[in-house]
Amino acid sequence: MATVSLEDVRKVYRGGVAAVKGVSLDIADGEFISLVGPSGCGKSTTLNLIAGLEEMSGGTLRIDGAVVNDMSPRERDIAMVFQSYALYPHLDVARNLAFPLKVAGVAKADIDARVREVASLLGLEGLLSRKPKELSGGQRQRVALGRALVRRPKVFLFDEPLSNLDAALRTQMRGEIKKLHEQLKATFVYVTHDQAEAMTLSDRVVVMNQGEVQQVAPPRELYDAPANLFVAGFFGxxxxxxxxPRTLGLPDADVVLGLRPEHLEVGQGTPPPEALEGHVYLVESMGAESWVTVDVAGERMVARAAGDFRVPTGAPVWLRYDAAKLRRFDAKSGRAL
Structure with a gap:
């Protein structure tokens, strides 16, 4: 497998539109790293630059220590799994899996052996004679994964591979991709807009916005210690x-305070010492838990409560928080303090 290193990588399109603005990132051999952020943040463009599908405007890109700026996608020895599956509709599963090896001139006996190996790994043995139109969405995605795996590349790149699946299939495939990474111990670079995918799959997450990296950290660190207001608001x-500050009864200061909903206790009746008083704006039942939006001093705050929390709109409630859980951000720069 391989390391991937980006040093001040940039992409500027015609007309001066900067899609990627000086991204620097070191990806370890065998690491699972996800690029996340809102639409247009530069995550897919960054992936395409690694793949060689886009030409860099500046910077240096290395795969396994070798500079690949001027190499074609094939020379970089990467495999990419797309959102659209990109399967050949006239070929059955076996021939779809074999296609990249056939193009590379691999001997037929080796092709057959590798196709059987990948089919076994992904549970495709019973589907090898089917055409893509005869497969479910999850099965098609497994074939797309298999076509990448069969080549045994240095790096696997994933461009929102699960976004076309329904919620249940997405959860199932997420688990399969995680297990696959554990088995292969390969280098995975994964683009998604879904924070749950990034949090559950990744060793580290790269948060991007407007072409720039906002923070690179393990998922739990991103959640507990966001580097700025953007990261804080993106996850959770x-x-x-x-x-x-005044919403929480604290002295005015040029800061923004952050509190996760699970760090707020909501209740009725006589408020405990130092609790905030407010009125219920909305209760959303999510099954095992409820999200309770409370009007407090002119602002709305959301608290997590038990699934059986039932309070009518407008009813008085209190909120209590642990000061140790407060996150402070500079109001002008947005940076964590």
Whole structure:
């Protein structure tokens, strides 16, 4: 497998539109790293630059220590799994899996052996004679994965591979991809807009916005210690509460305070000491838990409560928080303090 290193990598399109603005990143051999961020943040463009599908405007890109700036995608020895599966509709599963090896001139006996190996790994043995139109979405995605695996590349690149699947299939395939990475111990670079995918799959997550890297860290660190307001607001469902100090009864300062909903206790009746008082704006039942939105001092805050929490809109409630869980951000720069 291989390391991947980006040093001040940039991509500027015609007309001066900068899609990637000086990204520097070192990906370890065998690491699973995800690029996340909103649409247009530069994550897919960065992946395409690694793949060689886009020409870099500046910077240096290395795979396994070798500079690949001027190498074609084939010379870089990478495999890419796309959102659209990109299967050949006239070929059955076996021939779809074999196609990249056939193009590379691999001997037929070796092709057959590798196809059987990958089919066994991905549970495709009973599907080898089927055409793509005869497969479910999850089966097609496994074939797309298999076509990448069969080549035994240095690096695997994934461009939102699960976004076309329904929620249940997406969860199932997420587990399969994680197990696959554990088995292969290969270098995976994965692009997604889904924070749950990034959090559950990755060794580290790269958060991007407007072509720039905002933070690179393990998932738990991103959640517990976001580097700035953007990262804080991007991760978490429901989202972190970002409020002014006076909302929490604290002295005014040029900061924004962040509190995760699970760090807020909500209740009725006589408020405990130092609790905030407010009124219920909305209760959303999510089954095992409820999300309770409360109006407090002119701002709305969301707290997590038990699934059986039932309070009518407008009813008085109190909120209590642990000051140790507060996150502080500079109001002007957005940086964590």
């Amino acid at each position: 469902a429901p989202r972190i509460n970002l409020v002014k």
